[in-house]
Amino acid sequence: MKRTYLAEEFIVLTDVVLITCVVQRGMAEEVVQVARQAGAQGATIFYASGTGVRERRLGLLSLAVSPEKEVILIVASTDQADRIFEKMYQAGKLDTPGMGMIYMSPLDKMATHVPKGIVERFAH
Amino acid sequence: MAIKIRYGDYLGLARTHHRVISYNAITSWDASHRRRPHLRSRDIYRLLAPYVGARALEQARAVLPVVLFLVVFQYLLFQGRIAGGAAILSGILAVMLGLMLFMEGLKHGFMPLSENIGHLLPVRATFSGVLTVAFILGAIATFAEPAISALKMAGSLADPGQAPILYQMLNGQTDAVVLTVAASVGLAVLVSAVRFIEGWPFKPVVIIVTLSCLALTAYMTADPALAPIVGLAWDTGAITTGPVTVPMVVALGVGVSAAVGRGGNPLSGFGIVTLASLFPPIGVMLLGIHTAALGEPLPVAAAIGTALATEAGITDHILAALxxxxxxxxxxxxxxxxxxxxxxRHPDFMAYGVGLAIVGMVAFYVGLGTGLTPLGIQSGNMLSTVLDNGGALYPAGVGLAVALLFALALGFGATLAEPALNALGLTVQTLTDGAFQKSTLIYAVAIGVGLGTALGVLKIIFHIPLAWLLIPAYLLALVMTWLAREEHVNLAWDSAGVTTGPVTVPLVLAMGLGLGQASGARDGFGILAMASVGPIVSVLAVGLWLQTRDRLMRIDLFGHSQ
Structure with a gap:
């Protein structure tokens, strides 16, 4: 008989938010490192390209802003989210025009590997 | 009972103070108040530092290894001191700065134009229109090639007694030589455009062109008056395929082949570079025959005048760049x-690009004169002292070995540092689905250039006529071309053009001239020519080996060859 390895039940985590941060190509590593120090468990980075409203008004300086970006996705607990958000904002130097942006959006739920000990302790 | 505080609120206390503004409020206000953002000096620094840093690093990576190699080699093996070290150092810095500005200027000032033309021309112009533009584009791109000015520098070192026609061509007729080279490149681009439109395969074209080139070389070598021009002629082929011509001409080629429906293959723009490095030798050799036929000797006074002009001031450099x-x-x-x-689309970006390119070219010219050329000539001179019988450093045989090792390592190292080769390697790896590894290509090309450089040095030391080395090497390349697969052929012939960048060319050219001067050779040309044929042979060899390995593996699998 063919066996399926799907677990009979799986753990869904709530109270999570998604932090999305768009930075200049090459900046993501540094920003992610800071985010991890602030408590983020991991990060997904992908390459993208785009232009912003602000850099079009920079004149010749906009040549220094490459249209190539890195997009960082981090799922964080609501408790940690604000701190991670703030640290990433600083590390990405996002107060400079053309450097990128960051936003946080609520998530209904997320699921991934949850260690057994944790499940026994918190699931009810 | 203990007071309960939510952990998130506790963390929130540590937060930097922030204010909340509604984006709606901004968008309604923003439309009527458009203005440039206020930039603090730290913003400008943050924006510019990575921009400048990345580009400076790129040039440093391309220039410094070769220069360091020359300096270390001179110091250790030749036990010589670099004369005018400070001037040379500042010259090399000027070269790096110049190349950095020039490449960035090229990207913003020229590339959008030539890419547009490449895409739109085949669609909007007639057949003859495409050919006209192809010719013009190829020709004028040659003028803007930074390394072409190295030719003018070479003129001051030719010996009017031993090689009168060469001397005349390089001193009185430099403009004629450059014009000939430009026209040849234009013609090469034109022929390639016809090839794309008519769908001719690359193999027969390259074989016919190379054979006629070799025939002309044999004819020139047979005539003692014309023989010294052969080296110059073949070297111009390596000089023309630099950072301006290659991308511009490839953009046109890709555009044309896409328009006639043979696009989709990034290798389709290839082949032009090969023709653009084979046509100039033919052109320059024909010019040599023409000059010899006219036979009017150059007045000595005029010759001295032009020789002095090679020590140009900054205004001359600016004029030349313009x-x-x-x-x-x-x-x-x-x-x-x-x-x-x-x-x-962006006139301001274009103006910025053109401005940068001009400033960069001036800096490059200045650096070429004060840095690269003296360093190259010194290396060449020192190379010949090692070889001299009276040289106390090494016995004659060891001296020769050291000199050849030096040439081999120089060619090998300079090629590894060439950024264009890295890009080519990546393209090739993707195209062949990993069958031709990037590192395989890079090392194959580097070994080819190294061996070629060593052979070129050998040619100058022993006064071997260039044709004796060049004709067998190209014949070997042609036989291998006949046997190899079409894609390997494209790749092998084009990698020769890609490897000789704006730093390697003047350095190697000056080294050859210095060596020729010190060892009493008739001319110091030919090293670049040998360094160009080397990678063709080595890459084809790798290609053939891959083909054979495929066949052997098939025999293993099925037990028989069919």
Missing amino acids: RAIVPLVLILWLIQRFWLREPT
Whole structure:
């Protein structure tokens, strides 16, 4: 008989938010490192390209802003989210025009590997 | 009972103070208050530092290894001191700065124009229109090639007694030589455009062109008056395929082949580079025959005048840079604006690019004169002292070995540092689905260039006529071309053009001239020519080996060869 390895039940985590941060190509590593120090468990980075409203008004300086970006996705607990958000904002130097942006959006739920000990302790 | 605080609220206490503004409020206000953002000096620094840093690093990575190699080699093996070290160092810094500005200027000032023309021209112009533009583009791109000025520098070192026609061509007729080279490149681009449109395969074209080139070389070598020109002629082929011509001409080629429906293959733009490095030797050799036929000797006074002019001041450099770049941009812009009727999208970016390119070229010229050329000539001179019988450093045989090892390592190292080769390697790896590894290509090309350089040095030391080395090497390449697969052929012939960049060319050229001067050779040309044929043979060899390995593996699998 063919066996399926799907677990009979799986753990869904709530109270999570998604932090999305768009930075200049090459900046993501540094920003992610800071985010991890602030408590983020991991990060997904992908390459993208785009232009912003602000850099079009920079004149010749906009040549220094490459249209190539890195997009960082981090799922964080609501408790940690604000701190991670703030640290990433600083590390990405996002107060400079053309450097990128960051936003946080609520998530209904997320699921991934949850260690057994944790499940026994918190699931009810 | 203990007070309960939510952990998130506790963390929130540590937060930096922030204010909340509604984006709606901004968007309604923003429309009527558009203005440039206020930039603090730290913002400008943050924006510019990575921009400048990345580009400076790129040039440093390309220039420094070769220069360091020359300096270390001179110090350790030749036990010589670098004369005028401070001047040379500042010259090399000027070269790096110049290349950095020039490449960035090229990216913003020229590339948008030539890419537009490449895409739009085949669609909007007639067949003859495409051919005209192909010719003009190829020709004027040659003028803007930074390394072409190295030819002028070479003129001051030719010996009027031993090689009168060569001397005359390099001193009185430098402009004629450059014009000939430009026209040849234009013709090469034109032929390639016809090839794309008619769908001719690359193999027969390259075999016919190379054979006629070799026949002409044999004819020239047989005539003692014409023989010294052979080296110069073949070297111009390596000089023309630099950072301006290659991308511009490839953009055109890709555009044309896409328009006639043979696009999709990034290798389709290849092959042009090969022809652009094979046509100039033919052109220059024909010019040599023409000059010899006219036979009017150059007045000595005029010769001295031009020789002095090689020690040019800054105004001459500025004029030369303007002459190289302004016509190119003007013609590209006119074609785009009035023929293709396409507006310029970012006139300010373009102006910035052209300005950078001009400033960069001036800096490059200054650095070439004070840094690269003296360093190369010194290396060449020192190389010949090692070889001298009276040289106390090494016995004669060891001296020769050291000199050849030096040439081998120089060619090998300079190629590894060439950024264009890295890009080519990546393209090839993707195209062949990993069958031709990037590192395989890079090392194959580097070994080819190294061996070629060593052979070139050997040619100068022992006064071997270039044809004796060049003709067998190219015949070997042709036989291998006949046997190899079409894609390997494209790749092998084009990698030769890609490897000789704007730093390697002047350095190697000056080294050859210095060596020739010190060892009493008739001319110091030919090293670049040998360094160009080397990678063709080595890459074809790798290609053939891959083919054979495929066949052997098939035999293993099925037990028989069919």
